[in-house]
Amino acid sequence: MALDKPYLDVPGTIIFDAEQSRKGYWLNQFCMSLMKAENRARFKADERAYLDEWAMSEEQKQAVLARDLNWCMRTGGNIYFLAKIGATDGLSFQQMAGSMTGMTEEEYRHMMINGGRSAEGNRFIGENGDAQAQNQPQGSGKKAH
Amino acid sequence: MAKITASVYTSHVPAIGAAMDMGKTQETYWQPLFKGYDYSKQWLKDNKPDVIFLVYNDHATAFSLEMIPTFAIGTAAEFQPADEGWGPRPVPKVIGHPDLASHIAQSVIQDDFDLTIVNKMAVDHGLTVPLSLMCGASMPEIAAGAKAAPVAWPCPVIPFAVNVVQYPVPSGRRCFELGQAIRRAVDSYDPDLNVHIWGTGGMSHQLQGPRAGLINKAWDNAFLDQLIADPEGLSKKPHIEYVREAGSEGIELVMWLIARGAMADVAENPKGVAQHGMAPKVAHRFFHVPASNTAVGHLILEA
Numbered sequence: 001m002a003l004d005k006p007y008l009d010v011p012g013t014i015i016f017d018a019e020q021s022r023k024g025y026w027l028n029q030f031c032m033s034l035m036k037a038e039n040r041a042r043f044k045a046d047e048r049a050y051l052d053e054w055a056m057s058e059e060q061k062q063a064v065l066a067r068d069l070n071w072c073m074r075t076g077g078n079i080y081f082l083a084k085i086g087a088t089d090g091l092s093f094q095q096m097a098g099s100m101t102g103m104t105e106e107e108y109r110h111m112m113i114n115g116g117r118s119a120e121g122n123r124f125i126g127e128n129g130d131a132q133a134q135n136q137p138q139g140s141g142k143k144a145h
Numbered sequence: 146m147a148k149i150t151a152s153v154y155t156s157h158v159p160a161i162g163a164a165m166d167m168g169k170t171q172e173t174y175w176q177p178l179f180k181g182y183d184y185s186k187q188w189l190k191d192n193k194p195d196v197i198f199l200v201y202n203d204h205a206t207a208f209s210l211e212m213i214p215t216f217a218i219g220t221a222a223e224f225q226p227a228d229e230g231w232g233p234r235p236v237p238k239v240i241g242h243p244d245l246a247s248h249i250a251q252s253v254i255q256d257d258f259d260l261t262i263v264n265k266m267a268v269d270h271g272l273t274v275p276l277s278l279m280c281g282a283s284m285p286e287i288a289a290g291a292k293a294a295p296v297a298w299p300c301p302v303i304p305f306a307v308n309v310v311q312y313p314v315p316s317g318r319r320c321f322e323l324g325q326a327i328r329r330a331v332d333s334y335d336p337d338l339n340v341h342i343w344g345t346g347g348m349s350h351q352l353q354g355p356r357a358g359l360i361n362k363a364w365d366n367a368f369l370d371q372l373i374a375d376p377e378g379l380s381k382k383p384h385i386e387y388v389r390e391a392g393s394e395g396i397e398l399v400m401w402l403i404a405r406g407a408m409a410d411v412a413e414n415p416k417g418v419a420q421h422g423m424a425p426k427v428a429h430r431f432f433h434v435p436a437s438n439t440a441v442g443h444l445i446l447e448a
Contacts, residue, residue: 006385007312012356013393017312025210032209035230070354079353079394080205080310087230093159094437097357108358112435113174116349116360123389131356138355 009124012131016078024076027064030054031081040088069100102137147245147331147338151192152404152425153185154372154444155278157201157345159270160437162234165277165293170284178441181431183283188428188445189299194341196242197302198249198327200403201271201345202309204229207263213311214261216323218253219268219304220246227267236273236294242301245334249303252330256415258323263306272304275345278443309346309397313384317399321380324406325413344404346397348432349390350439359392360440366432368398369442373427376405394439409448422448 007015014020021028030051033039043050051061063071064085072082079096086096098108111117121129130138161178164170170179206227208214224239250262280299282291308314315323324342331340348365351357368391371379380402387396405411409422425446433441 006383007388010356010389010393012354013351013388014354015312015388015393016310021210021311028205028210032205035206035228037228037232040230073353078205078310081210084205084230092163092437093352097352097438100354100357102355111358112360112438115362115434116438116440117351117356117358119359119361119364119390122356122359131354131359133355136355 011122011125011127011129011133014073020076020078022076024060024078026055027060027072027075027077028081030056030064031077031084034084034088043088067099069096101139102141103139104141107139147334147336147340149328149331149340149342149407149409150448151194151341151428152408152446153275153279153341153343154401154404154442155275155343155345156347156436156439156441156443157271157274158436158439158441159229159274161441162270162274162277163231165281166235168293170287170293176284178433178436179284181433181441181443182278183285184429185279185443185445186281186283189279192447193339194300195338196245196300196340198305198331198340198342199272199275199302199345200305200307200343200400201275202397202400203306204269204271205310206269207266207306208308213308214263214306215308215315216258217261217263217266217306218246218250219263219266219306220250221264221266224266224268224304226273227269229269234270234273236277237297239268239272239276239298239304240301242303245331245338245340246303248334249327249330252333253323253326256326256329258326266304266306268304271306271345272302275343276302305403307400307403309399314396314399316384317380317382317402320399320402321376321406324403325411327403328407328409328412329415331407342404342407344401346400347391347395348398348440348442349392349395351392352394352438356392358438360434361390361392362432362434362440364390365440365442369430369432369444372401372405372444373425373446376402376411380406405446408446
């Protein structure tokens with residue numbers, strides 16, 4: 001019998017479960033390596049060469065090089081691990097989280113100061129809140145598409 | 146005899162630590178948040194514990210995907226603040242209490258909670274930000290020139306790490322019952338120690354995907370109400386409700402149920418018989434949005 005995964009119908013969200021964890025094992029372990037200053041320096045000096053030292057899929061490497069955190073998550077990344085890439089780039093958690101919405105840094109910060117994103121319309125896939133697939137990307141990212 | 150006399154609950158947002166470390170506490174953005182903890186800093190001085198049992202989660206710092214313990218108790222003599230990628234926080238090292246920690250591990254494991262025992266572990270913002278919020282300099286002190294970080298933490302700390310990173314995390318029910326077992330363990334420790342138990346993390350926040358930035362003030366405040374008045378009922382809340390209503394990282398709030406389960410009013414003896422004491426007194430309650438991506442909640446309950 002398949003495991004119960006009641007969280008698959010939450011929009012704009014990937015729950016890091018055992019399946020995602022297996023998929024993302026080397027991607028996340030690469031991220032862990034960036035907790036050492038010497039590894040951060042080596043990665044920054046030649047990103048591709050450093051990534052090639054890890055048993056990651058080509059897609060995972062491309063997602064890291066593109067700094068596309070949503071893409072990284074789809075290939076098994078977890079945000080607490082991926083945050084080490086952001087730290088290496090000198091980004092805050094807010095900049096990283098905001099980058100996944102399509103909003104500019106300013107727009108995302110403004111949303112948070114105004115009380116954050118509402119849960120209304122964002123509880124179940126199929127509603128029409130701002131986190132739903134049909135409403136991506138958000139903010140001025142929307143106008144560009 | 147040792148006794149748990151109070152519980153403290155607080156969010157542990159990394160940006161709060163960064164604001165303190167970089168001297169930003171007096172900025173307009175941060176002032177309201179730090180003012181909410183001025184009472185708490187004085188309260189901790191007036192009610193100084195001998196040991197803090199600090200429930201938090203590791204954020205891919207000490208535990209990578211190589212090992213993912215559901216419940217890990219730190220039994221070491223000391224714990225170093227970790228380099229999470231931005232360099233280590235400039236805060237004091239954490240002094241442990243190996244004797245009480247080992248006693249709790251032995252008691253709780255014999256009480257059917259299979260803890261992982263950790264003798265070497267760096268501690269991340271999940272543990273150091275609550276310590277900074279409760280033990281650092283107050284806003285008036287900082288305004289008068291004091292540094293935010295103290296020279297040393299006021300007492301030994303037992304780190305207790307809960308896996309809330311890889312799903313499934315422990316249920317609220319399991320956390321609540323573990324808190325009851327921790328109370329029994331502390332009750333059976335002979336030296337006279339005043340022990341505080343802290344539950345940290347939350348409140349509503351989501352750090353990932355197009356739904357990042359989710360905040361649910363109404364849900365958070367209902368959680369605080371129920372944590373005070375009906376923690377046993379609250380412990381039955383399923384994971385999916387945390388995720389749907391409080392964001393994927395809001396699930397950290399299950400850790401608050403460990404601290405709440407260790408309070409006198411919900412105590413049980415080893416046979417599961419209720420030994421209920423008085424309802425706790427709410428010494429302090431504070432709620433603020435936002436700190437970076439997160440709703441900040443804070444409670445102090447006295448037994």
